[in-house]
Amino acid sequence: MINLRIDDVPAQAEPGQTILDAARAAGVRIPTLCHLEALCPVGACRLCLVEIRNWNGKLVPACATPAQEGLDVVANSDRLTSLRRTILELLFAERNHICAFCVSNGHCELQDLATELGMDHVTFPYRFPALALDASHAKFGIDHNRCVLCGRCVRACAEVEGAFTWGFAGRGVHTLVEADLGDRWGRSVTCTGCGKCVQACPTGALFEKGKITAEQEKRPALLAEITERRPRA
Amino acid sequence: MTQGVPLREIKVPVTRIEGHGLITVELNRAGKVSQARFHVTEGRGFERFCRGRTLWEMPALTARICGICPVSHLLCSAKAGDAILAVRPPRAADKLRRLMNLGQYVQSHALSFFHLSSPDLLLGWDSDPKTRNVFGLAAADPQLALNGIRLRAYGQEIISSLGERRVHPAWAVPGGVRAPLTAEARDRLAAKLPEAMRIAQDALALYEKSVPGWAEEVRSFGDFPSLFMSLVGEDGAWEHHGGRIRFVDADRAIVADGLDPARYPEYIGEAVEGWSYLKFPYFQEAGYPDGLYRVGPLARLNCCDRIGTPLADEALARFRATADGKAVTSSFHYHYARLIEIVAALERIGLYLEDPEILSPRVRAEAGVNEQEGVGVHEAPRGTLFHHYWVNEDGVLERVNLIVSTGHNNLAMNRTVTQIAHHYLDGQKITEGLLNRLEGGIRAYDPCLSCSVHAAGQMPLRVVLLGPDGEILDEVVRAA
Numbered sequence: 001m002i003n004l005r006i007d008d009v010p011a012q013a014e015p016g017q018t019i020l021d022a023a024r025a026a027g028v029r030i031p032t033l034c035h036l037e038a039l040c041p042v043g044a045c046r047l048c049l050v051e052i053r054n055w056n057g058k059l060v061p062a063c064a065t066p067a068q069e070g071l072d073v074v075a076n077s078d079r080l081t082s083l084r085r086t087i088l089e090l091l092f093a094e095r096n097h098i099c100a101f102c103v104s105n106g107h108c109e110l111q112d113l114a115t116e117l118g119m120d121h122v123t124f125p126y127r128f129p130a131l132a133l134d135a136s137h138a139k140f141g142i143d144h145n146r147c148v149l150c151g152r153c154v155r156a157c158a159e160v161e162g163a164f165t166w167g168f169a170g171r172g173v174h175t176l177v178e179a180d181l182g183d184r185w186g187r188s189v190t191c192t193g194c195g196k197c198v199q200a201c202p203t204g205a206l207f208e209k210g211k212i213t214a215e216q217e218k219r220p221a222l223l224a225e226i227t228e229r230r231p232r233a
Numbered sequence: 234m235t236q237g238v239p240l241r242e243i244k245v246p247v248t249r250i251e252g253h254g255l256i257t258v259e260l261n262r263a264g265k266v267s268q269a270r271f272h273v274t275e276g277r278g279f280e281r282f283c284r285g286r287t288l289w290e291m292p293a294l295t296a297r298i299c300g301i302c303p304v305s306h307l308l309c310s311a312k313a314g315d316a317i318l319a320v321r322p323p324r325a326a327d328k329l330r331r332l333m334n335l336g337q338y339v340q341s342h343a344l345s346f347f348h349l350s351s352p353d354l355l356l357g358w359d360s361d362p363k364t365r366n367v368f369g370l371a372a373a374d375p376q377l378a379l380n381g382i383r384l385r386a387y388g389q390e391i392i393s394s395l396g397e398r399r400v401h402p403a404w405a406v407p408g409g410v411r412a413p414l415t416a417e418a419r420d421r422l423a424a425k426l427p428e429a430m431r432i433a434q435d436a437l438a439l440y441e442k443s444v445p446g447w448a449e450e451v452r453s454f455g456d457f458p459s460l461f462m463s464l465v466g467e468d469g470a471w472e473h474h475g476g477r478i479r480f481v482d483a484d485r486a487i488v489a490d491g492l493d494p495a496r497y498p499e500y501i502g503e504a505v506e507g508w509s510y511l512k513f514p515y516f517q518e519a520g521y522p523d524g525l526y527r528v529g530p531l532a533r534l535n536c537c538d539r540i541g542t543p544l545a546d547e548a549l550a551r552f553r554a555t556a557d558g559k560a561v562t563s564s565f566h567y568h569y570a571r572l573i574e575i576v577a578a579l580e581r582i583g584l585y586l587e588d589p590e591i592l593s594p595r596v597r598a599e600a601g602v603n604e605q606e607g608v609g610v611h612e613a614p615r616g617t618l619f620h621h622y623w624v625n626e627d628g629v630l631e632r633v634n635l636i637v638s639t640g641h642n643n644l645a646m647n648r649t650v651t652q653i654a655h656h657y658l659d660g661q662k663i664t665e666g667l668l669n670r671l672e673g674g675i676r677a678y679d680p681c682l683s684c685s686v687h688a689a690g691q692m693p694l695r696v697v698l699l700g701p702d703g704e705i706l707d708e709v710v711r712a713a
Contacts, residue, residue, distance in 0.1 A: 100293070135628055141627075213290065
């Protein structure tokens with residue numbers, strides 16, 4: 001058992017567990033967005049940044065950093081809140097997140113984080129990219145305007161469903177999540193139509209067709225429920 | 234200006250309406266009115282930015298056009314969605330949509346009459362502008378002001394009981410509605426109905442008692458023969474969420490009847506003028522601008538054969554008697570028609586609240602995209618509203634056309650301000666009473682400018698500077 005401190009609370013972790021696992025076990029809240037139980041951590045969004053006091057205040061992503069003996073972790077501070085809020089502002093400024101008529105309004109992790117972290121303004125200029133909406137799939141749609149590139153859909157498809165339909169295309173702010181090397185989702189030959197990606201998506205980027213504003217509630221915990229029921233190797 | 238006599242121009246910003254507008258009155262050398270115009274000075278862009286969104290988002294998206302009329306856009310958009318899904322919503326859904334629209338009539342008409350217009354009507358056109366507002370009204374007649382608030386609240390409560398919120402409810406969907414009314418909400422609304430009805434009838438009686446004192450305004454606030462357009466039911470009765478389009482003339486003779494609302498481009502044209510962001514619809518058969526027609530409460534009462542509920546039909550008979558059975562042609566009487574429609578709406582609300590079907594859970598027809606074009610038409614409180622969508626095979630919007638009530642009345646509003654300016658402006662003395670009558674003439678239409686200028690873009694702009702004798706002093710044309 002590994003012993004560490006998180007926000008001055010004694011915490012413990014099994015070997016192989018992360019700082020985030022230890023924080024959750026100890027009841028310390030660390031905001032996350034790209035992280036999802038049952039999926040491999042990727043440290044993409046950086047919202048779970050924590051400060052390690054005995055590493056000269058180094059910032060590390062809690063979801064992807066293994067817990068280590070004797071670590072003195074700061075999970076919540078003014079500095080961290082400011083950094084996290086800035087990350088959120090950048091996410092909002094990057095694409096077109098308009099809650100008012102979004103299918104996920106009221107059930108959106110991005111919206112909830114903005115509320116939690118007190119992001120009442122976006123201080124960066126909005127980019128307003130002209131991004132497409134692909135509603136060619138019989139059951140689902142993808143609106144790139146609302147995508148934060150967390151990759152939860154990509155990992156859910158690969159790691160839980162095993163279909164490998166989704167992947168990233170392009171680089172930097174021009175990155176898009178695409179099905180089957182850029183084909184329209186409705187023409188995908190690998191997609192099984194299982195909808196795990198939709199349930200994993202934290203925003204309204206992936207949605208069930210026919211849902212109207214605020215009607216899309218996601219079940220991200222579904223993925224862990226599935227993997228926990230699987231026989232262990 | 235290159236030469237000639239400088240024109241005098243009086244600019245009147247219009248207040249106590251929804252949105253921003255401007256009236257200009259142009260005078261000739263002799264100081265007489267040469268023409269007056271009502272300008273809509275804001276641009277929006279909804280038709281453009283709906284493109285690329287899905288059909289299912291459209292009710293909530295277009296509802297954001299306005300905070301006063303979100304329900305109208307919501308319901309109209311859902312109807313356009315029904316057409317694209319090629320489904321008929323379950324009967325209960327149709328009744329529930331109608332119930333919400335009637336709630337919208339009550340709240341919107343109450344807002345127009347009590348909050349926006351009654352200060353002019355009851356405190357007087359020449360009264361001090363500092364107190365000629367809802368606060369002045371509250372000081373002069375606290376009970377009336379309170380009644381207005383309570384009546385409006387009743388309409389709002391119908392909307393929030395169905396859609397969970399008063400403004401921008403996400404409730405109507407292509408194919409139906411999300412949820413029926415609960416039995417508790419029905420009982421609560423039924424218990425409050427008698428008070429709302431009493432307030433509405435009192436206001437109607439007050440109007441009918443006071444109208445002789447407004448004879449001059451009735452004659453000069455847009456009193457001219459014109460066409461009127463509205464939906465009427467299959468049996469010719471007053472209609473607000475279905476039926477077909479009818480045009481009547483000033484004699485209340487039917488000019489066109491049974492028109493398919495979805496084929497509106499065959500009979501409604503839209504003209505554009507460089508001096509307003511608001512387009513000018515007209516009845517094609519009569520051409521532009523002779524095809525001027527009016528929509529809204531006045532038009533609905535002129536077009537229908539009857540309303541279909543006893544108290545409203547009695548009031549309709551009195552209303553028609555003022556014009557010897559012909560069409561009521563003064564736009565001043567939009568106020569009158571609005572009050573009768575509140576009574577009509579409350580009577581129908583009572584009927585729906587007694588109908589057990591409004592509690593039915595079967596309220597939503599599920600379907601995919603079966604048509605690539607669909608029109609929704611609906612009578613908003615202010616008049617006939619069209620939502621016309623073109624989608625790709627996945628249900629993503631490729632093109633949108635919205636014709637809103639205030640737009641239909643654009644020609645009539647311009648004619649009205651001109652008539653008022655001619656009547657009340659004499660010489661060069663501009664009185665507060667004149668300015669307020671100009672505004673009041675517009676306010677009679679209860680225009681919603683936020684809605685009306687949902688569309689903007691690069692419009693070709695032609696600016697003509699006219700001298701007193703009509704000669705062109707200068708002209709600038711900017712291409713689109």
